Amino acid sequence: MKTKLVLNFNPEASNLPITHNLTAKYGLLVNILRAEIDEVGGKMVIEVSGKAESIKNGIDYLKEAGVGVRPIKEGVRRDDDACTHCGVCISICPTKALSLDRETRKVIFTEEKCVACGVCIDACPPRAMEILI
Numbered sequence: 001m002k003t004k005l006v007l008n009f010n011p012e013a014s015n016l017p018i019t020h021n022l023t024a025k026y027g028l029l030v031n032i033l034r035a036e037i038d039e040v041g042g043k044m045v046i047e048v049s050g051k052a053e054s055i056k057n058g059i060d061y062l063k064e065a066g067v068g069v070r071p072i073k074e075g076v077r078r079d080d081d082a083c084t085h086c087g088v089c090i091s092i093c094p095t096k097a098l099s100l101d102r103e104t105r106k107v108i109f110t111e112e113k114c115v116a117c118g119v120c121i122d123a124c125p126p127r128a129m130e131i132l133i
């Protein structure tokens, strides 16, 4: 199975080799979708793949290591009423989930292409994009 997780790091946990350990100790494949982390802490969004029990054990390991773990259940949504179609998000979306309809000049959000990396969330001026956790 596959799941996406938002990880929050305090200073103590920020230097732990967590992606290495999730792979080496729990046999999980880890794909880092977004990372904003330094020595004082930060946030990371990862996608982990593996057996359900291994994922559960991996999450337990993260929590015991002091890492905050929140599963992303539904991905990312756009508040269509808040979106001003400014286009800021188009060039920064790594998967082209946000694109311009050249006829209407509106920005289209294609949820199927979204990997919930979260890049657009901070970049969107009216905060129309939100992560569902």
Ligand code: SF4
Residues within 6 Å of the ligand: 078, 082, 083, 084, 085, 086, 087, 088, 089, 090, 098, 107, 123, 124, 125, 126, 127, 128, 129
């Ligand atoms: S950055 Fe936000 S307001 Fe601008 S087009 Fe993208 S979702 Fe809409």
Ligand code: SF4
Residues within 6 Å of the ligand: 076, 092, 093, 094, 095, 096, 097, 098, 113, 114, 115, 116, 117, 118, 119, 120, 121, 129
């Ligand atoms: S979270 Fe935003 S930037 Fe990331 S893939 Fe989804 S739409 Fe694109």
